[in-house]
Amino acid sequence: MTALEGTLESFLEGEGSVSEPLAITVTALAFVAETLAGVISSGPLNGRLGEEVGANSDGDRQKKLDVVADELFAKALAPTPVRWYASEERPTAEILNPEGTLALAIDPLDGSSNIDVNISIGTIFSVFEAKESGLESFHRPGREQIAAGYVVYGPQTVFILATRTRLAQFVLDRGHFFLVSDSLRIPDRTTEFAINASNYRHWPRPIRAFVDDCIAGDEGPWGENFNMRWVASLVAETHRILTRGGIFLYPADARRGYGQGRLRLVYECAPIAFIVERAGGKATDGIDRILDLTPSELHQRTPLVFGTAEKVSRVRAYHDLPESEISPLFGKRGLFRV
Ligand SMILES: O=P(O)(O)OC[C@H]1O[C@](O)(COP(=O)(O)O)[C@@H](O)[C@@H]1O
Ligand SMILES: [Mg+2]
Ligand SMILES: [Mg+2]
Incomplete structure (x- = not known):
């Protein structure tokens, strides 16, 4: 155990941390995360979790675990204050609790291509105050x-929670998520x-x-010198x-559909951007701040660039360079040379 004491439950109960509706919702998410961690860790003993079972409304192939996870979350969130539930696996936002005050995307x-190969996968969530309709609840800027x-x-099951004022990291051990950090900060230097370099020829x-x-x-x-992952x-x-x-x-590229x-703005990029900014980093679409984009x-989808603030700003600077500077034949990036 580290010097930081406490569980996710005690963090949520802590004075002034989070509202009661949010605490109930996060507790339900953590319950499903623990269940999924168990299902995932037994891999093929639970049947072929990576088996293709269909396609979602966006045309992405759905794996068995995509569907199982979506159903577990929807069921566990039904008795919570979540009014609107929007999932990658469902065409539109759905009502869970008509009396609820929150909207959850x-x-x-996440990372479905890694299900069968025992590489880390995950869940991403985003919470707003609910509005009258599902549309109004989610078609708003991530800020x-x-x-x-x-x-x-x-290797560890990690739960990261960002609120307007806090960013905390918990690790699952013996049925509880224990607090291991409440001061995460993306290093400055x-x-x-990280980029899928196989798409190099398609990039802008x-x-x-x-x-x-x-x-x-x-x-x-x-x-x-750089390293790549x-x-x-x-x-x-x-x-x-x-x-x-x-x-x-993950930039826009010239392939059809890309x-x-x-990556999807509402339930992938906006929540990741919210967390990254809480940790002192930046998240943009290459040029503009992700949290200022309003989905229609x-x-x-949106291009996504995030991480150490100085490097993200550098990507923006490349978009401002004159054509001669980024030309594959002549570009020397003389404006940048140290
Ligand atoms: O296979 P590619 O093109 O490298 O894309 C990888 C990206 O796609 C994703 O798997 C998309 O998420 P889903 O698995 O939820 O569809 C991201 O987690 C990952 O960054
Ligand atoms: Mg994903
Ligand atoms: Mg997914």
Whole structure:
């Protein structure tokens, strides 16, 4: 046990921490997270969790665990103050508790391509005060969230909870989530980037130029060597960046259907941005702040760049460079050279 004492329950009860409706909701989310951690850890002993069982309204293939997780969350949240439930796995927002005061958007199972290969996967959630309709409740900028969080089902099951004033990390042990940190801060100086490099040829020029300069290391304009990671689970990348810094990019690209990248604004990018900003980092679509974007569709996608503030600002700077500076033939990034 670390010097920090207490469980998620005692954190939620702590004076002034979170409102009662939010505390009840987070307790239900944690209950399902614990159940899912058990299901996931027994892997094939629970049947083929990565088996394809259909497609969601957005055209993404659904795995068995995507559907199981969505159903467990919807069931556990039904008696809580959650009025509106919006899930990656459902076409529209649905009413759970008509008397409820909250609206919850969720990616029940993030990193689905990793289910069968025993690599970290997770859950991402976002909470707003409910409005009259599902549409009004979720079609609003992410800066209006009252809480957000994620779970990583990995070597440790980790629960991250961000409220307007706090950011806390809990680890599951013997049926309880124990507080292990309440001062997470993304390190300011880091040299690790994460991007799916197989899409290099499809990226816009500013993104290619940024990655070229990371790879050029101490021979490039920034004069610093970089390391690279790609887990293909947004939760795991977020947790690594929260712990040791770095930058994550899922840009728009030229493949069909990727004109706004791959990740969804409401239940992936906005909650991750809320958490990242709470930890002193930045999250943008490459140019603009994620938390200022207003979705016009529940399953809307957006490019996502987040992590150490200075590196995220650097990506923005590449978008402002003149064409001659980012040209693959002539660009020397003379404006940046140290
Ligand atoms: O396979 P790609 O294109 O690298 O995409 C990986 C990304 O897709 C995701 O798996 C999308 O999330 P879902 O698994 O919830 O659909 C992210 O977790 C991850 O960052
Ligand atoms: Mg996801
Ligand atoms: Mg998912």
